[in-house]
Amino acid sequence: MSYLREKTPAPAAVPGQGERVTGSEILLRMLLAEGVDCVFGYPGGAVLYIYDAMHGNPAFRHVLTRHEQGAIHAADGYARSTGKTGVCLATSGPGATNLITGIATAHMDSVPLVVITGNVASNLIGTDSFQEADIVGMTQPITKHSYFVRRVEDLARIIREAFLLAGTGRKGPILIDIPKDVTAAVTEFVYPESIDIPGYEWANPEANPVDETKLDELIDAIASSAKPLLLAGGGVIQADGSGVLLEFIEKTRIPVTTTLMGLGSVPADHDLWLGMPGMHGTYAANRALIECDLLIAVGARFDDRVTMRLDGFAPHARVAHLDIDAAEIGKLVPASLPIVGDARRILERLNAKLPKPFPDQAEWIESLRKRRREFPLRYAPSTEELKPQYVIEMISRTTDGNAIVTTDVGQHQMWAAQFYRFRHPRSLVTSGGLGTMGFGFPSAIGAQIGNPGKTVVSVNGDGGMQMCAQELAICATHNIPVKIAVINNRTLGMIKQWQELIYDGRYSHIDLSGSPDFVKLAEAYGVKGLRAETPSEAQRVWKEALKTPGPVLIDFVVSKNELVFPMVPQGKALQDIILGPEGSCDRWTGN
Structure with a gap:
């Protein structure tokens, strides 16, 4: 079976047919032919030929993240919010292994990604050479398919296959591992007119x-x-x-x-x-x-x-x-x-x-x-103490449910799901299956780059925000206008909640009191920082943030003891729902 996608440019529309070029140039031409408008990445020795080719190609946009995990989460947020396939690039060894959490995140949530890694030269594979890692073997359980490119002549076909596989059927991440000598090798550039993937039934939707x-x-x-x-x-x-x-x-x-x-x-x-x-x-x-x-x-x-x-x-x-x-x-x-x-x-x-x-x-x-x-979703309001649910309601009301909201993982994620009034598909970007802390902020960067005309709000806990805070540098450098809301309760809130309601409070390693001053941290990177500790302050600083054309971080200092309700404890059935804290909404157990 050969299947040519209608949206892919015809061979005559792809420039440079028949030219002798490097594998790196073939890679970039194929990415552009697939409609890729941005690659998130971090350079290293095994991908230097690719970065050299980028430097000479004004049509190619690359965003330099400050960590490979930030790169793949940004590509993920781009993909989820646009419906396109996200692309990220990293070098061999530690660069590639730093992508593993992001690959697993995309795999669990069926997100289309093409993940490109460099590797050491072909003659060094298997010798434990400097920065060598078997990234294909490591990621086989968490990718839809993986490629190890042995010949430069196969590269154009592999790129086309990767995008087809990532974006059809049950979508997911595809890994392409390219040895350094393959990116440097020279061959004739021939755009593959058709692709044939034996056994892949979703290559042609009409056949299903x-x-x-x-x-x-x-x-x-x-x-x-x-x-x-x-x-x-x-x-x-x-x-x-x-x-x-x-x-x-x-x-x-x-x-x-x-x-x-x-x-x-x-x-x-x-x-x-x-x-x-x-x-x-x-x-x-x-x-x-x-x-x-x-x-x-x-x-x-x-x-x-x-x-x-x-x-x-x-x-x-x-x-x-x-x-x-x-x-x-x-x-x-x-x-x-x-x-x-x-x-x-x-x-x-x-x-x-x-x-x-x-x-x-x-x-x-x-x-x-x-x-x-x-039995609506509810919480005890306060005019003095800032409640996290109030913050989410305020963000929802002021954006009329039309923003793209990204979240990290924890209590704030559930409050966002409960109290933000989502009105459109692809307006919530969150790690569901894997529950990846550190996902929320870099995914917002990808979502904003993919949707430049929309308001993008990144809702984070004070724990998850510290896992990828270095990506503030990207927002400052490129003036990416993400509004970053830190729901700061000075604790690992969801862990605390489980300990209190399920494990009888037997563990207490949840204190985040040593966290940085998030306003100063933002300012250190060149991003505007604001803080709110009461409902009235929250309204004022959020209004200011929305009026600011560039990125803004808002440190919402919220109640430390607030819990997420309703809740069905782990190991219980849906009938065993806890509607609220004792003395407030009481407990209800159905039959």
């Missing part, structure tokens, strides 16, 4: 039609259901399927809950949206999962933070699972209606086949709306 019989079965199941529920995950956003999902919701009037990775696929103000489910999900969403008789999961992999204890997840429901990866169907939750395929194409076919009118679910909808009204 949706099973119409299964769609008819699903429509019949919806028609006979009294309490149907949609669970929309990140696969909907990756497939650019939010529009057809909304059409399906409007036609069927089925209530919907969206996972952390699916937030934004349904606007937060939609009358059928119940919020996020799972460990820190809303009461209405979790009760809907407990009571539904038909669960339609679209582009969701039934992560343990969504299902919690499996025997308490959708116990009365017939499950329809729509996913692009057949390996995910039945892996955790048995599905009586499995449908393999791209989420957008499946929903498009469903919308075309739905009967008119569709059965009314008014009673079921009203029962869920009642629960949403009776």
Whole structure:
């Protein structure tokens, strides 16, 4: 099978056909042909020929991060927020191994990346030479596919294959490891007219039609259901399927809950949206999962933070699972209606086949709306003490839910998911599956470069902010106008919460009182720094930050003892939800 993507330039449109050039020049020409407008990277000895070629190419944009992990997280944020494939570049040995956490982050969340590493010269491979590391072997479990380039003549084809693999099917990171001598070798540049990947069925979407019989079965199941529920995950956003999902919701009037990775696929103000489910999900969403008789999961992999204890997840429901990866169907939750395929194409076919009118679910909808009204997300407000939930609500209100919000991992991540009113797909950039601290700030840099006309807000904890704070230098150097909100509670808040609620406070290694003055740290890098300790100060400095044309860091000094509620403790079922702290919202355990 040979498959030529329509969006790829025809060979005649690629300059320099037939010229004898180096492998480094071939690499850059192929990246430009793939529409790459920015590469995030850090140089080293094994990639110097590539950097030399960049220097002579005015069409090529490179952003020098201050750590390789910052580079791959920035490429990741670029990819998630734009829908394009992100690209990063690092040298051999420690440069390549510093990318591993970022590769695993993208792999867990199905993010399309092309990760390019240099390696030592071919004749030194396997000799334990200086800065040699088997990065292909190290990353095989966390990449969709890996290449070790042995011949310069193969490089153009490999680049095309890598972008096809990264951006089709279940998307993910592709590693290309190139020995130094291959980047220096000279050969004739020939743009590959077609690519043939034996056994890769997603190379040609038209060869993977949706099973119409299964769609008819699903429509019949919806028609006979009294309490149907949609669970929309990140696969909907990756497939650019939010529009057809909304059409399906409007036609069927089925209530919907969206996972952390699916937030934004349904606007937060939609009358059928119940919020996020799972460990820190809303009461209405979790009760809907407990009571539904038909669960339609679209582009969701039934992560343990969504299902919690499996025997308490959708116990009365017939499950329809729509996913692009057949390996995910039945892996955790048995599905009586499995449908393999791209989420957008499946929903498009469903919308075309739905009967008119569709059965009314008014009673079921009203029962869920009642629960949403009776048990909303809430916290105890204060006019003196700055609450983290208040900060997120303020950011949401002042950006009208239209900003791109990136987060690190921890309590602030959950507060952002709960209290920011996401209205659009690709507006939340967060590490879901791997839960990578240090991800939030550099991913915001990538998101801002990919979306120069949008407001990008990076929400970070004081712990995660210190893991990639050196990337403040990029914001200052390039005047990247990211607004950096540090939710500073002087502790590892989520660890503290788990210790208090699950482990009876037996451990206490969570104090971050030795953290830097974040305002001075920002100013040291040449970034404007502001601080707020009360609600009124927060409003004033945030307003100032939004008016500032360049980057701004705001140190929001918040309550140290605030916890994230609701919460379903680890090892418990969705029924065992804690709505709030004792004496406030009390505990509720359902049957």
